[in-house]
Amino acid sequence: xxxxLSSQQVKDIGExxxxxxxxxxxxPEIIGDDAAVxxxxxxxxxxxxxxxxxxxxxxxxxxxxxxDAGWRAAAANLSDLAAMGASPLGITVGxxxxxxxxVSWVERLYQxxxxxxxxxxxxxxxxxxxxxxxxxxxxxxxxxxxxSQIIRRSGAVVGDAIVVTGVHGASHAGLELLLHxxxxxxxxxxxxxxxxxxxxxxxxxxxxxxxLWKILTPNVQTRLIASLLTPNSQLSVAGMDSSxxxxxxxxxxxxxxxxxxVLERRQIPVPKTFNHWLTPEQGLEYALYGGEDFELVLCLPxxxxxxxxxxxxxxxxxxxxxRAGSTVLLHDxxxxxxxxxxxxxxxxxxxxS
Amino acid sequence: xxxxLSSQQVKDIGExxxxxxxxxxxxPEIIGDDAAVxxxxxxxxxxxxxxxxxxxxxxxxxxxxxxDAGWRAAAANLSDLAAMGASPLGITVGxxxxxxxxVSWVERLYQxxxxxxxxxxxxxxxxxxxxxxxxxxxxxxxxxxxxSQIIRRSGAVVGDAIVVTGVHGASHAGLELLLHxxxxxxxxxxxxxxxxxxxxxxxxxxxxxxxLWKILTPNVQTRLIASLLTPNSQLSVAGMDSSxxxxxxxxxxxxxxxxxxVLERRQIPVPKTFNHWLTPEQGLEYALYGGEDFELVLCLPxxxxxxxxxxxxxxxxxxxxxRAGSTVLLHDxxxxxxxxxxxxxxxxxxxxS
Numbered sequence: 212x213x214x215x216l217s218s219q220q221v222k223d224i225g226e227x228x229x230x231x232x233x234x235x236x237x238x239p240e241i242i243g244d245d246a247a248v249x250x251x252x253x254x255x256x257x258x259x260x261x262x263x264x265x266x267x268x269x270x271x272x273x274x275x276x277x278x279d280a281g282w283r284a285a286a287a288n289l290s291d292l293a294a295m296g297a298s299p300l301g302i303t304v305g306x307x308x309x310x311x312x313x314v315s316w317v318e319r320l321y322q323x324x325x326x327x328x329x330x331x332x333x334x335x336x337x338x339x340x341x342x343x344x345x346x347x348x349x350x351x352x353x354x355x356x357x358x359s360q361i362i363r364r365s366g367a368v369v370g371d372a373i374v375v376t377g378v379h380g381a382s383h384a385g386l387e388l389l390l391h392x393x394x395x396x397x398x399x400x401x402x403x404x405x406x407x408x409x410x411x412x413x414x415x416x417x418x419x420x421x422x423l424w425k426i427l428t429p430n431v432q433t434r435l436i437a438s439l440l441t442p443n444s445q446l447s448v449a450g451m452d453s454s455x456x457x458x459x460x461x462x463x464x465x466x467x468x469x470x471x472x473v474l475e476r477r478q479i480p481v482p483k484t485f486n487h488w489l490t491p492e493q494g495l496e497y498a499l500y501g502g503e504d505f506e507l508v509l510c511l512p513x514x515x516x517x518x519x520x521x522x523x524x525x526x527x528x529x530x531x532x533x534r535a536g537s538t539v540l541l542h543d544x545x546x547x548x549x550x551x552x553x554x555x556x557x558x559x560x561x562x563x564s
Numbered sequence: 565x566x567x568x569l570s571s572q573q574v575k576d577i578g579e580x581x582x583x584x585x586x587x588x589x590x591x592p593e594i595i596g597d598d599a600a601v602x603x604x605x606x607x608x609x610x611x612x613x614x615x616x617x618x619x620x621x622x623x624x625x626x627x628x629x630x631x632d633a634g635w636r637a638a639a640a641n642l643s644d645l646a647a648m649g650a651s652p653l654g655i656t657v658g659x660x661x662x663x664x665x666x667v668s669w670v671e672r673l674y675q676x677x678x679x680x681x682x683x684x685x686x687x688x689x690x691x692x693x694x695x696x697x698x699x700x701x702x703x704x705x706x707x708x709x710x711x712s713q714i715i716r717r718s719g720a721v722v723g724d725a726i727v728v729t730g731v732h733g734a735s736h737a738g739l740e741l742l743l744h745x746x747x748x749x750x751x752x753x754x755x756x757x758x759x760x761x762x763x764x765x766x767x768x769x770x771x772x773x774x775x776l777w778k779i780l781t782p783n784v785q786t787r788l789i790a791s792l793l794t795p796n797s798q799l800s801v802a803g804m805d806s807s808x809x810x811x812x813x814x815x816x817x818x819x820x821x822x823x824x825x826v827l828e829r830r831q832i833p834v835p836k837t838f839n840h841w842l843t844p845e846q847g848l849e850y851a852l853y854g855g856e857d858f859e860l861v862l863c864l865p866x867x868x869x870x871x872x873x874x875x876x877x878x879x880x881x882x883x884x885x886x887r888a889g890s891t892v893l894l895h896d897x898x899x900x901x902x903x904x905x906x907x908x909x910x911x912x913x914x915x916x917s
Contacts, residue, residue: 243820244716245647245804246613248709253606259689260599261704263658265696294598305616305658305702336612337704343618349658349702351614351690356601363597451598467596 221317222310226340229308229317236321238334247336249300255355258297262288266346274389277316279411280348281323287454288352289331289415290505294452296362296420297354301336302328304350307343320348331417360424362509364467366449371533372516373472376419376507377526378480379457380494383501385410395488402484409482413505416452419523423448423509426519450509458499458553460508461531462539468510471536474553476543480528499541499553574670575663579693582661582670589674591687600689602653608708611650615641619699627742630669632764633701634676636856640807641705642684642768643858647805649715649773650707654689655681657703660696673701684770713777715862717820719802724886725869726825729772729860730879731833732810733847736854738763748841755837762835766858769805772876776801776862779872803862809855811906814884815892817863824889827906829896833881852894852906 221229251257262284264270270280285302292299304324308317321335328335333352385406388395395403427448449468453460457479465472476495485494510533511519520527531542541551574582604610615637617623623633638655645652657677661670674688681688686705738759741748748756780801802821806813810832818825829848838847863886864872873880884895894904 245644246611248714249610251604251610257602257604258599259602259656261656261658261690261692263660263692263694263702265660265694268695291598303612303614303704305614307616307618307700337614339614339616341616341618342621343698345697347660347696347700349616351656351704361601
């Protein structure tokens, strides 16, 4: 990018000029009408989710490059689709900009968004650009899911295993390392970079859905699993993503399902590099309350859960089980720590109190 | 609403408290998951449109009540769906709020939105509420349309009649009367109120779609129309809405279709009450450049256009026709005015220059 371009501000080219500049990030066939038209597959339900992000509240040039802000915004919405069991169809992007924002900042934001979206074959299908006193990003993502494969928070039943699709706490660790470079002096550069990258470029776990449905679909190769399914019952999976923290996800699922849960504190997977600079208790704190890991937290029968975790590979784990009642208990199988009741109001900073 | 409630600010109850307060505006079955699930009809395409509105730029408490701001935001998005030939399925609402906004302002905004949406059986299916230095509203609307009934800007062909589904200029007139109460002294109170109401509560023309498809569908009762359709040709209608002004709509359609147009200046329908306070030239200026009338501007064969206008009733009219070339000409059949070429850059304020 030459210096003339990079110094250009939105007010120099106007919203219309900017729209034209951003069209290269959108499929050409959707441009030029009042709305975008998309083809959905037959017998699929539509899934819709929306997020709003405000400069200084949800992102900041101080800690986040425009590419990373774009990636993270796209990833968060795709993760909400994954949490419902849905495949993405497209997103719309509403953008409020001050006149002083540089054109290159906006292009880099779109670059980051499309880098994430392209990984999941998801187009930007519509948008709106308006003048605003504060940079604001409104993303709506829509996807499709077969009605029998919708994942809801409300489907957990007593006896279900609670599966996490990967390690937790890495995103928060990456943020801490960004904000406080003096932390983690024992970390190798590659380890530090990996944790920071996890924070900057979270991966929505759309990849686990085909694995999940393969495990859940009875067929001749999976006799064991088939025998668990009674012919007339629809096996359902409960779950959500852990974008607001693992503790939050499990509590939300339990609330929606009218059940309780017990978590085994030593089963909660954290990055291996945590033991180079964090105590196990700090690591657990990051995992439970750090948030933005964008893993899926799923409740399903124990045998299926074991097979599922095995297919998912490293990082995935059964972290506990659903039980009757309404409390979510953090339990230590080695009895070194007393049982602890988790609650939403507990929050990150109060965990040790 | 009691005084305690009406003085409450968003910061008093927080985003979560506000979300709970606003749940009454949403269907209960869509609340409580990461995303909303909607059922679409088979063989329909999905249509998506998004708008962003910023306090002080797109709405203001000085001229617009929160109910009207909500209605207008919903209406604009439904009009975009109508412009594509689509029926609405739902909208998502992203809301950025300062802590000082009163809870009752937000509730009145939602009240206005849902008043408009309920007229068209359209639910609010998702949302996000965040803290922002400026009140911001991001709406994404979803609809569905059979692929054969998609209305695009690009389908106009030479010889098509240009139909408007109603009078133009009323919304801008209403705004002028709101901003300058000294105008229109000859208007009766009911006439003044009617024009202002048109500005405050625009009607998306979803109602004209069934009439359009009835006219276009050959059947035994419409032999004349059937004879116009060759068996293997798909009759398509070009069009868009006139939210950015009638001149803009026709120019956009011509650009997208690679054609020109001639408009008959005396055929452009304006409210009858205009002649009580505006010259015909002023009325035409309001109609062409005022914007926010949210009528549909449609191009279709002359005979079908006549039948369509007849079914639509008062206000609907054929205002011109599509011809070869690329210019959009304003023509006076009485030759009192010379032909005038319309262009997008002409803008409202420059019309007389």
